[in-house]
Amino acid sequence: MCKIGIPRGMFFYDYYPFWKEFFEGLGIETVVSPKTNKEVLNAGIFSCVDEACLPVKIFHGHVEKLRDNVDYIFIPRIMSIERMEYCCPKVLGLPDMVKYSVKNVPQIIDTRINLRKSNIGYKKSVYETGKYLEKDLWEIRSSYTKAKKSYERYIYLLNKGVVPIEAIKMYNKAFKDINYSSSSHELTIMILGHPYVVYDEYLNMNLISKLMKNNVKIITPEMISKEEINKYSSKLPKRMFWTHGKRIVGSAFSLIEKRKIDGIIYLSSFGCGMDSILIDLVERKAISNGMPFTLLTLDEQTGEAGINTRIEAFIDMMKWRNKDENNISAFR
Known part of the structure; x- marks a missing residue:
């Protein structure tokens, strides 16, 4: 059976359920790289260019892990x-970066996804991927329909x-078998950042798990509806093109x-040009509304002890604020 490798990095948490179901519907086995660890990180740092951001380096490490175990590696040109x-731009050029950085890399399926002019382009890209794998139109259509539902x-x-x-572990279960957490939480914290930083447990040093253990409810951008996002982002003076x-x-x-x-x-990868603008926009909004905000910048040298201290201090500050909101210091 043909094997396609899917690196556990970059937009993995955005689209993995779709592409997994699509490929398997075509009778193709999908192989996902292991969770990020020290070995994956080191492999990525060794093979990737120095100027790349940390998530791109980690992605290269995941490709290295898949290299000898699959027939193809799926890296769409999104x-x-x-x-x-x-x-x-680093996502646009990712297939080329991997091709010329990772030695003996298998054939890369670099499906071009461009919905700038029309959403029809996504379906077209999916069909082209199926044809590339020499599948007939009926198989592709049937697999696409199932993948879309998943x-x-x-x-x-x-x-x-x-x-x-x-959600990635649960999406293919019957809804009646899924138990949604309804327990009360002491705090509700939003974790902001790009999905490949927010959900990579090694890169962010298990931030989500640590917060949940402190009885904190987690909300991330992917959990907010597109309608809400469009409504509130439109309040910016100029349109956001990213x-x-x-x-x-x-x-x-x-x-x-x-x-x-x-x-x-806010979780940010050191050197991210986009974040340099986004952080400022969100921080200004938070400050103007009296909302506690903290920034955690991550790179190859970030130590877990320092991150833990920052998280504990931030949680303690919010608990104190909720308990003694009227007892405000005269400072400022």
């Missing part, structure tokens, strides 16, 4: 996923408040104005 909007279930889970890390940037800003503005969260933790 140019645009919304009309009149674009993705990060992806809709995945999005449904996100909108119900399930964190993507867990899809993931719009998602971050729109979701944050929505929850800040509705007072649905107690604070925001």
Whole structure:
């Protein structure tokens, strides 16, 4: 059986449920690289160019792990996923970076996804991928329909408040078998950032798990509906042309104005040009609404002890604020 490798990096948590179901519907085995660890990181640092951001280096490490175990590696060239909007340039060039950086890499399926002019382009890209694998039109159409339904279930889970890390494990179960958490939480914190930073447990040092152990409810941009994101991102003076940037800003503005969260933790990869603008926009909005905000910048040298201290201090500050809100220091 033909094997296609899917690296567990970059937009993995955005589209993995769809592509897994699509390929398996065509009778092709999908192989996912292991979770990020020290070995994956080191392999990526060794093979990738120095100037790349950490998530791109980690992606190269995942490709290295798949290299000798698959016939193809699936790295779509994602140019645009919304009309009149674009993705990060590093995502656009990712197939070429891997091709010329990773030695003896298998054949790369670099499906071009460009929805800048029309959403029809996505279906066209899927069909082209199926034809590339020498499948007939009926097989492709049938597999596409099933994959689309699976992806809709995945999005449904996100909108119900399930964190993507867990939703990926649950999307193919019957809804009656899924238990949504209804337990009360002491705090509600929004974790902002690009999905390949927010959901990579090694890169962010298990931030989500640590917060949950402290009885904190987690909300991420992917859990906010597209309608809400579009509504609140439109309040910016100028239109946001980065899809993931719009998602971050729109979701944050929505929850800040509705007072649905107690604070925001922004996870940023060192050297991310997009984040240099997004962080400022969100922080200004948070400050103007009296919302606690903290930034955690991550790179190869970031130590877990320092991150833990920052998280503990941030949680303690919010608990103190909720308990003694009227007892405000005279400072400022």
